[in-house]
Amino acid sequence: MTQPLLQTTAVAKAFGPVVALRAVDLSVAPGEVHALLGANGAGKSTLVKILTGVLRHDSGTVAVNGQPVLLHSPTEARARGLAPVYQDPALIRDLTVTQNLRLTGVDPADVRRELAAMDLDGLDLDEQVRDLPLPFLRMLDLARALVFDPQLLMLDEITAALPPDLSERVFAIMNRWKQRNRSVLFISHRLAEVREHCDMCTVLRDGRDVASFHPGEGGEAQIVATMLGEASAGVRDVARERKAARERPEEEAPRLVVRDLLINREDAGVSFEVEAGEVLGLAALEGQGQDRLFEILSGNVRAAGGEILVDGQPMAARHPYDAIRRGVVLVPSNRLMALLPQRPIRENIAVPLFNRVPRWGPINAGRERRQVSEAVDRLSIDTRAAAQARRLSGGNQQKLTIGRWLAAGFRTLLLFDPTRGIDVGTKHQIYDLVRELADGGAAIVMFTSELREIGLVCDRAAVLHNGAIVAELPPTASENDLLTAAHGLEVTAV
Amino acid sequence: MTATPRAEVATPLPRPSSRLERFVRRQGWVVGVALLLGILVLWRSSQIPAFGAFEVRGIVAGTMTLALLAMAQTVIVISGGIDLSVGAMMVLTNCIAARLMLEQDLGPVFLVAVLCVVVAMILSGLIGTIAVVSGVPDIVVTLAASFILAGLALIVLDGPGGGTNLRFQELLVGGFDQPLPATLWLAGIFLLVWVPFKRSRLGIATYAVGSDRAAAFLSGLNVGRTRIVAYVMGGFFSGLAGVVTTAFTGSGEPRASIGATATLTSVAAVVLGGVNLMGGSGTLLGPVLAAFCLALIPPLMLGLGWDPNYAEVSRGVIIIVVVMIGGLLQIPRRSR
Numbered sequence: 001m002t003q004p005l006l007q008t009t010a011v012a013k014a015f016g017p018v019v020a021l022r023a024v025d026l027s028v029a030p031g032e033v034h035a036l037l038g039a040n041g042a043g044k045s046t047l048v049k050i051l052t053g054v055l056r057h058d059s060g061t062v063a064v065n066g067q068p069v070l071l072h073s074p075t076e077a078r079a080r081g082l083a084p085v086y087q088d089p090a091l092i093r094d095l096t097v098t099q100n101l102r103l104t105g106v107d108p109a110d111v112r113r114e115l116a117a118m119d120l121d122g123l124d125l126d127e128q129v130r131d132l133p134l135p136f137l138r139m140l141d142l143a144r145a146l147v148f149d150p151q152l153l154m155l156d157e158i159t160a161a162l163p164p165d166l167s168e169r170v171f172a173i174m175n176r177w178k179q180r181n182r183s184v185l186f187i188s189h190r191l192a193e194v195r196e197h198c199d200m201c202t203v204l205r206d207g208r209d210v211a212s213f214h215p216g217e218g219g220e221a222q223i224v225a226t227m228l229g230e231a232s233a234g235v236r237d238v239a240r241e242r243k244a245a246r247e248r249p250e251e252e253a254p255r256l257v258v259r260d261l262l263i264n265r266e267d268a269g270v271s272f273e274v275e276a277g278e279v280l281g282l283a284a285l286e287g288q289g290q291d292r293l294f295e296i297l298s299g300n301v302r303a304a305g306g307e308i309l310v311d312g313q314p315m316a317a318r319h320p321y322d323a324i325r326r327g328v329v330l331v332p333s334n335r336l337m338a339l340l341p342q343r344p345i346r347e348n349i350a351v352p353l354f355n356r357v358p359r360w361g362p363i364n365a366g367r368e369r370r371q372v373s374e375a376v377d378r379l380s381i382d383t384r385a386a387a388q389a390r391r392l393s394g395g396n397q398q399k400l401t402i403g404r405w406l407a408a409g410f411r412t413l414l415l416f417d418p419t420r421g422i423d424v425g426t427k428h429q430i431y432d433l434v435r436e437l438a439d440g441g442a443a444i445v446m447f448t449s450e451l452r453e454i455g456l457v458c459d460r461a462a463v464l465h466n467g468a469i470v471a472e473l474p475p476t477a478s479e480n481d482l483l484t485a486a487h488g489l490e491v492t493a494v
Numbered sequence: 495m496t497a498t499p500r501a502e503v504a505t506p507l508p509r510p511s512s513r514l515e516r517f518v519r520r521q522g523w524v525v526g527v528a529l530l531l532g533i534l535v536l537w538r539s540s541q542i543p544a545f546g547a548f549e550v551r552g553i554v555a556g557t558m559t560l561a562l563l564a565m566a567q568t569v570i571v572i573s574g575g576i577d578l579s580v581g582a583m584m585v586l587t588n589c590i591a592a593r594l595m596l597e598q599d600l601g602p603v604f605l606v607a608v609l610c611v612v613v614a615m616i617l618s619g620l621i622g623t624i625a626v627v628s629g630v631p632d633i634v635v636t637l638a639a640s641f642i643l644a645g646l647a648l649i650v651l652d653g654p655g656g657g658t659n660l661r662f663q664e665l666l667v668g669g670f671d672q673p674l675p676a677t678l679w680l681a682g683i684f685l686l687v688w689v690p691f692k693r694s695r696l697g698i699a700t701y702a703v704g705s706d707r708a709a710a711f712l713s714g715l716n717v718g719r720t721r722i723v724a725y726v727m728g729g730f731f732s733g734l735a736g737v738v739t740t741a742f743t744g745s746g747e748p749r750a751s752i753g754a755t756a757t758l759t760s761v762a763a764v765v766l767g768g769v770n771l772m773g774g775s776g777t778l779l780g781p782v783l784a785a786f787c788l789a790l791i792p793p794l795m796l797g798l799g800w801d802p803n804y805a806e807v808s809r810g811v812i813i814i815v816v817v818m819i820g821g822l823l824q825i826p827r828r829s830r
Contacts, residue, residue, distance in 0.1 A: 054712065075714040090712035094705035094774040099698045104713050124510040128520070133508055287506075 003066050005030045005183050006051070006082075006152055011060035012207075013046055020046040022207035023060065028152060028200075031181040033174050035194045035215060038204035039227050039395070039423035044187055045087065047204070048156050051185075052084040053077035064151075081151030085158050087421070089137040093130040097140060100129060106147050114143035118169045135162050135286055142170065153177055154185045159193060160421050163286040164483065171197050189423060190450065191215075191223055203227050224424045253312030255443035256328070256412050261296065261306035263289040267467030269306055274412070274443040279434060281458030281475065282447040283482045289467040290447050294416045297445070298330035299323030310412065324352070327411030333420050335397040338404070341390035345381065346372050348389050348400055352408035375403040379433065395426035402433065413437060415446040419453065431457050451479040523768030523820060524780045530816070531783050534790045541797035551673035555742055557789040558667065558676050559584065559735045563756055564763035564781035565688070566731035570622075571764050573724030574704035574773030575632035579621060580732040581757030582643035585748060587614050587736025589647045592656025592746025603659040607737045614733025615726050617643070622725025626718040640757065644750040656746035666741035680782070683734070688778045691727070700724050705774025763788060766813050768820065787812070 006028040013021040021043045028034045038044050049055040051062065053071035061068050064080050071077045077084075091100050101108050108125055115121050120139055129137065138158055145153060153174075159167045174184045174197055188194055194201060194215050201215040203226045211226050255276045260269035270293060274280045284290045295301040297308065299317030308315045310326045317323040320330070329352075332338050339348050349372045379399040382392070389400060398418060405413065415434070419427045434457055438444050448454065454461045455475050463471040463485040471485040484490075511519070538553075539545035563580050570577040587610040594606045625635040668675040691697045702710040703720045711717050735756075740746065766784035769776030791812070792805040 073714060074712055078714070086712060088709075090709045092702040092705045092709050092713070092774070094770075095698060095701055099701075100713070102695060103698055103702055103710075103715060120507065122507040122510075126516075127508075127511065131508075131511070131519075136508060 002029060004028055004063075005032075005065060006185075007063045007066075008047075008051075009061045009063070011047070011050060011057045011062065013043075013050060013055065013057050019207055021050075021057070024204065024207070024209050026202050026209060027212075028183050028185060030151075030183055031178055032200055033178055033184045033186055033198045035198040035201035036185055036187045036204065037194065037201050037223060037227055039425050042204040042227070042423070043207045044204055045156065048084060048086075048154055048185075048187070051077065051082055051154065078148050078150070081148075082154065083145040083148045083150035083152070084154040085138070085141045085145050085156065087156045087160075089129075089134070089141045091129045091137055091141060094128065096128050097123075097125040097132070101125070101144065104144065106144055110147040111140070111143045114146045115139070118143065118173070120169075133287065135166055138162060139166060139169070142173070146173070150182070152183045152185060154187075156187045157189065157421060159188055159190060167193070189419075189421065189427070191424065192452070194223070224428075227424060253309065255311060256297075256445070257309035257312075258297070259307050259309070261293070261308065262304040263292045263296065263467045265304040267304075270464065270467065270469055272462050272469055272472075274445055276411075276441050276443050277438050278460065279438045279444045279446060279458045281454040281461040282445060282464055283451055283454055283461055283486050284447065284464035285486050286449075288464045288486075290464055291416070293464070294330060294332070294414055294447065297323070297414055298328065300330075324408075324410075327409075328414065329405045329408075329410040329412070330414045331398075331401045331405070331416065331418055333417040335394065335401055336390065338401045339389045339397060342388055345376065345389060345392075345400060349375050349404050349407050352404050371407045375407040378406060379403045380429065395422045398422055398430065399426070402430070410442065412443045412445070415444065417447055417449050420449065451482045454482060455479075521777075524777055524783065526820070527767060527780055527783045527787065527816075531787050531790075534787055534794065538790055538794055538797065541794070546671070547673055548671040551668050551671050551676070553786070553790065553793075554673045554680070555667040555676040557786050558680060558738050559742065560756070560759055560763065560789055561680060561782045561785040562683075562731050562735035562738060563760040564767065564785040565683075565778055566728040566735065567757075567760040567764045568767070568769050568776065568778050568781045569700070569724050569731065570632075570728040571769050571771060572704050572773060572776055573700045573721050574707065575622070575625065575721060575724065576636065576761070576771070577618075577621075577725070577728055577732075578633060578636040578757055579618075579640035579643055580728065580735075580760055581753035581755065582640040582647070582750070583614050583618060583729065583732040583753075584735040584739060584756055585750070585753040586617075586643045586647040586650065587611070587733045588739040589651040589656070589736075589746040589748050591737050591740040592658060593651055595658040595662070595740065596656050598659060600659055600661050603662045607662075610737050611730060611733035614736065615729040618729025618732065619722055619726040622722040622728075625725075626721050640753065644748075644753055647748040647750070647753075651746045651748045654745060654747050654749075656740075658740050658744055663741045663744060666738060679738075683731075684778065684782070687730075692778075696720070696723060701774055703773075759785075759788060762809070762813055766816055 004027040006026070008024055008026045010023040010025065011021055012023055024043065024047060026036070026047070036044050036047070046055065050057045051071070053073045053076050056072070062071070063069065064082070069080055071080065091097070098108050101111055112121065112125065115123055118139060120136070123136060123140070138161055142158065155170070158170055162170065174186065177184050186194070186198055198215050200212060201223070202212045203210050203223070205227060215223060254273040256274045258273070259271050261271070262269050267289065272280065282290060292301060296303045299320045299322050302318070310328060315323065315326050315328070317326070323329070340351065346369070350368050379402065381399050381403065382396050389397060392400065402418070418430055422430070431453070434444060434446065446458065458475050461473045461475055461477060461482060462469050463473065463482065465486060465488040470488055473481060473485065542549060563584060566580045567577060590613065591606055591610045595603045598606070621636060621639045625632045628635070664672070665675060666679065699710070699715050699720045700723070702713065702715060703717050707717055763781045763785040765771060766787065767776065767780030767782070769781060788809055791809050792802055795802050795805045795808065
């Protein structure tokens with residue numbers, strides 16, 4: 001057997017009393033695209049940070065090409081041929097791209113060359129980072145990492161924020177690296193990508209590596225089962241169970257009606273209806289106005305025109321408070337935007353409740369505690385880090401953002417990409433929860449960047465393109481049809 | 495399950511913005527403050543029939559200290575900190591300078607001036623190091639430091655006193671009606687210290703650290719060292735402010751209240767000058783122009799025949815109104 005390019009042996013790391021990594025053995029061969037999988041909180045990001053010199057491990061060894069190394073800084077890691085693209089772009093918003101490159105001692109001309117290879121040479125490097133859309137920042141980060149010509153390229157959930165065509169370019173680079181006998185460590189929650197593009201995968205669970213195998217073997221079910229261990233029971237391939245269509249009395253209006261809503265003044269307008277008990281899936285490419293549509297529906301931004309009817313009555317929300325009072329609540333994709341990161345779980349769940357308690361005088365602590373613990377139990381939120389919401393893992397934070405509304409009550413739920421960056425097990429818990437809420441009579445609009453979720457969770461799919469709904473498809477529509485429609489093209493065979 | 499389908503249509507590249515758009519977006523605030531200053535100067539000159547070298551010298555030399563303190567505050571704020579001890583540092587160097595410069599020749603006086611600036615840089619660097627190493631918020635460390643520096647000033651000079659060399663005064667702040675020296679000094683510091691600094695890797699690092707410490711660290715920067723360097727730069731400017739005070743007043747004045755007021759005015763100039771108090775963005779020119787705006791208000795009030803006590807009120811009103819207008823203008827950008 002050839003010598004592995006990267007070999008970690010019994011690497012362990014603890015943050016105070018919280019153990020992030022117990023003992024991880026990871027071996028990446030040269031010319032291998034290696035996937036690192038695991039539920040949220042399994043230790044993937046901690047491992048990447050150790051491999052890039054951001055954190056130092058407490059025990060165990062890291063060896064590159066057989067040489068044990070101690071990495072003290074990102075610069076040192078790069079010198080050893082380990083270059084990362086982190087989950088959040090490591091670009092400074094207030095600087096231009098060129099200034100950012102100079103900081104890391106990268107020649108902008110080299111980056112331009114890499115961008116040209118990715119067919120992105122139209123990017124203006126003198127723009128400030130804050131003025132560029134996120135997907136292109138990820139690509140820039142990738143181009144910068146490539147300039148160092150690393151032996152091991154580490155991609156931490158790079159595809160989570162990328163539209164399909166840019167993801168394809170990332171895969172092309174992974175392939176190129178492989179052909180040059182260099183390696184890639186690929187972290188993604190999208191198992192389809194892992195199966196298609198990775199040669200090996202290592203699954204982490206509870207800070208240990210539990211298995212390494214070829215991801216093509218056994219299929220998605222095996223990967224999920226390995227990731228979750230005992231907890232895998234109850235994960236289904238399809239969360240949606242068609243129930244008999246609920247009888248709606250003729251006189252009852254649909255829960256939410258959107259008519260000719262203009263996201264931007266020049267758009268054609270968005271129209272759709274959602275009934276109680278229904279999950280409407282919204283599919284769209286990056287930047288088709290979905291972010292703003294959700295902000296308008298939740299009362300955060302005003303539309304340029306058109307109307308919104310809630311229970312048959314027009315809603316002119318000037319503030320999220322108005323929408324919430326009409327029972328329309330939003331779970332945004334940026335979880336920390338919805339939460340109070342420094343405050344405990346209990347307060348986070350209770351905050352929307354405060355709208356309903358008398359304005360003056362002390363809050364009834366007993367009732368509050370009861371409602372909060374009901375929500376926590378129902379969502380099985382891991383309460384070990386109960387004191388501060390920001391210390392929860394991504395999946396638990398997402399549950400918390402939904403849990404807030406469970407305790408406070410709602411009638412229409414707007415979910416914006418609710419499973420972005422969440423592990424498969426938690427994803428399935430959220431799918432189940434969404435179905436359960438719909439069966440309980442809620443109307444749900446869910447935007448998702450993962451098209452397969454439409455088939456898994458939704459009753460109906462609407463496709464948004466350029467500020468207008470261009471198609472309504474049944475949930476059984478193939479991903480290919482959804483994607484075709486999302487590009488504004490006619491779907492021929494439905 | 496099918497494989498991920500290949501996308502036929504490419505995600506469009508963001509539209510590059512034009513030079514003009516970019517200039518307005520990045521320098522718009524400074525241009526705005528410059529316009530405000532222009533209006534205030536015109537107004538002031540219309541109040542005095544013979545607006546000439548004497549008045550210009552008065553404005554430039556009288557504002558030089560505040561402009562330097564605004565520079566000190568700006569560098570530190572851009573790096574993500576805030577320094578509540580710049581005023582006290584100015585008072586301390588003023589006292590040291592006045593005590594040592596008394597009845598000296600020009601040569602030794604210049605040596606003392608350099609010494610004072612170096613002392614301020616060391617002290618400020620020390621304060622920055624404490625803030626960085628201890629992890630205590632900058633605002634707490636520098637507030638505490640301001641008390642220590644104010645006390646030291648009283649130890650150096652227990653009452654108004656000291657003195658300096660007349661020729662030194664003329665060279666630094668100009669004589670009776672000579673505005674050139676003060677203007678040249680300010681312009682020189684800006685061009686020879688700030689412009690090269692801003693273009694250097696260290697300067698970019700200062701902005702980077704103020705904008706996003708985590709991302710700066712991931713870019714391989716030494717965050718702590720960069721922040722300390724910003725404090726040393728701040729010390730350079732506030733030390734200079736103390737030396738200029740000595741030249742302008744010809745004496746030393748250890749009263750702590752002077753330092754406290756100066757510190758707060760420097761923060762006001764930073765805000766009015768368009769520097770983000772959270773760090774990471776802004777220029778040095780904006781706060782300097784803002785310092786002149788703030789300094790012009792009391793004489794304007796006097797010219798209008800108003801009670802000069804209203805000057806403080808109107809300074810506050812101007813800061814709120816300008817920052818509010820600026821905030822409103824920036825909303826479209828944020829919502830993009």
